[in-house]
Amino acid sequence: xxxxxxxxxxxxxSLCEAFQVTVRxxxxxxxxxxxxxxxxxxxxxxxxxxxxxxxxxAACGVRAGDTVGIMMVNRPEAAMIxxxxxxxxxxxxxxxxxxxxxxxxxxLGDAGCRVVATQQGFLAGVRGSGVDLxxxxxxxxxxxxxxxxxxxxxxxxDFDFEASWRAVGPEDVLTLIYTxxxxxxxxxxxxxxxxxxxxxxxxxxxxxxxPDDRAASxxxxxxxADRWASQYNHLVFGIQVTYVDDPKAIVGALADARPTLWxxxxxxxxxxxxxxxxxxxxxxxxxxxxxRAGVLQLLGLxxxxxxxSGAAPIAPEVLQFFLDLGLPICELWGMSEISCVGTVxxxxxxxxxxxxxxxxxxxxxxxxxxxxxxxxxxxxHGYRGLPEKTAEAIDADGWLHTGDIATIxxxxxxxxxxxxxxxxxxxGGKNMSPANIEQVMKAAxxxxxxxxxxxxxxxxxxxxxxxxPDACAAYAAQAGLADASAAALYADPGxxxxxxMAVEEANGRLSRVEQIKRYRILDxxxxxxxxxxxxTMKLKRKxxxxxxxxxxxxxxxx
Numbered sequence: 058x059x060x061x062x063x064x065x066x067x068x069x070x071s072l073c074e075a076f077q078v079t080v081r082x083x084x085x086x087x088x089x090x091x092x093x094x095x096x097x098x099x100x101x102x103x104x105x106x107x108x109x110x111x112x113x114x115a116a117c118g119v120r121a122g123d124t125v126g127i128m129m130v131n132r133p134e135a136a137m138i139x140x141x142x143x144x145x146x147x148x149x150x151x152x153x154x155x156x157x158x159x160x161x162x163x164x165l166g167d168a169g170c171r172v173v174a175t176q177q178g179f180l181a182g183v184r185g186s187g188v189d190l191x192x193x194x195x196x197x198x199x200x201x202x203x204x205x206x207x208x209x210x211x212x213x214x215d216f217d218f219e220a221s222w223r224a225v226g227p228e229d230v231l232t233l234i235y236t237x238x239x240x241x242x243x244x245x246x247x248x249x250x251x252x253x254x255x256x257x258x259x260x261x262x263x264x265x266x267x268p269d270d271r272a273a274s275x276x277x278x279x280x281x282a283d284r285w286a287s288q289y290n291h292l293v294f295g296i297q298v299t300y301v302d303d304p305k306a307i308v309g310a311l312a313d314a315r316p317t318l319w320x321x322x323x324x325x326x327x328x329x330x331x332x333x334x335x336x337x338x339x340x341x342x343x344x345x346x347x348x349r350a351g352v353l354q355l356l357g358l359x360x361x362x363x364x365x366s367g368a369a370p371i372a373p374e375v376l377q378f379f380l381d382l383g384l385p386i387c388e389l390w391g392m393s394e395i396s397c398v399g400t401v402x403x404x405x406x407x408x409x410x411x412x413x414x415x416x417x418x419x420x421x422x423x424x425x426x427x428x429x430x431x432x433x434x435x436x437x438h439g440y441r442g443l444p445e446k447t448a449e450a451i452d453a454d455g456w457l458h459t460g461d462i463a464t465i466x467x468x469x470x471x472x473x474x475x476x477x478x479x480x481x482x483x484x485g486g487k488n489m490s491p492a493n494i495e496q497v498m499k500a501a502x503x504x505x506x507x508x509x510x511x512x513x514x515x516x517x518x519x520x521x522x523x524x525x526p527d528a529c530a531a532y533a534a535q536a537g538l539a540d541a542s543a544a545a546l547y548a549d550p551g552x553x554x555x556x557x558m559a560v561e562e563a564n565g566r567l568s569r570v571e572q573i574k575r576y577r578i579l580d581x582x583x584x585x586x587x588x589x590x591x592x593t594m595k596l597k598r599k600x601x602x603x604x605x606x607x608x609x610x611x612x613x614x615x
Contacts, residue, residue, distance in 0.1 A: 079292060088297060106209070111145055111216075112218065117208070122146065127139060133300055150234070150279075153592045158187070167245055171190055177195060177197045231249055232248055233245040233246065246393040256398060263413075264404070272287055273287075274299070316360070327371075361384060364384060365388070372496040387407060388411070392431075394459075395431055400413045419433025426477075461476060483515065485570070504556060506526070508522055521579055532552065548578075588600055
């Protein structure tokens, strides 16, 4: 059966129309909620709130094509203000909650943003940016801001809501997704309504969703993964979403959310695996089917119909662990520039080590140097205000140059080698993937939370290692230590010995030229959105190289 034909909203011309179709079909079902159910909003209530919020935004001067900035934790209000802005033909976009006032000044200024919706915890940063804002909306109200209730009351009773959303078409810009900015100033990726709908239609043919599905929103709202999984899937398929306002609380919230569709970045999967291993579950394949079902129920993942991993490479051992547990993970590859997913494994044909096959209706090929090229209707409109950068990324034949080195087998399964600019070429001329080496090292022991391999134009590879806070806590509790911080444990004899054994084990699985000859355990923790990690926990390699230059040089000193 063509799964796209069973969802009426997939035929919509815009996400606004899709939302209206969903509201008509599912008025009494819960659309938005928080853990525990203290807040539960039906689709009918959602539709009414969006109507009032859109009228309020229009009264504040928001028009088609205007940008509306959002800086909030994952909460129902973020979804509502986003959806309301869409119904004006406006362009809602989110910024990372870790953004400094200086970063906000760049992002809000680049977007030409005059209206921002936020909450009290981020208000100082928004105002500290110095951007000339005409309206600041705060969920909490106060401090000279417009509360949501104020905004809803502000709308003109004669505002023609239906004419407004019906004027929005597939070519209109849906949102901006700002790149991480690790290789230069962040670029605003302009995604369109039509491109995202093409994305949802393509994924539906491989990983189908239904109105009875449930999801949890916990990844940054500014990241394309959460927008795809929790906002746009939600509007089209009528999925119930539970909003978890602290990403560190997601594992504990799963038993309440009971997602049927679930996705995570590799670090989350790694931490769940480490937690299970700490409880003695080291070989899921040896468990009975009943015991495996019990473990999944305890996690809150027993009703999952499909799960995915993306945004960074994941170790095959992690994928095999969950496959043996009865929770197959469909690894995928994607980019903001292609509306999220480009290739994905099917639940009935998972090829561990690959990121699957290209979405229906799209194409992939390889350039002469092995760079993965992508073409299809999900492509971005372009980088906001940067026609030269857009032309560099998308060639005259419509191929997006992804920056990833890959291989494609005879059946079309894609394997990502590494980022083109991040490949290590040793002094001896050997090409290596640092990401693959780092995966092997992190999989060797739960104490290794982050690993960064250095070796470009060097005689051998070295590594910077960062301890995992959860594993440190477990180690400290077992050893009777009061202080579980990285600063306290990085030189602890037991930790040093465990990491040494892990590095030795990892080196045994690597070729001689890939092996780590020297390493340093750092006495700090790396936080998402900090100097070393993006908000989705990708490594910021150039900033790391600069910040730890002295440590790196010391590793090569002898």
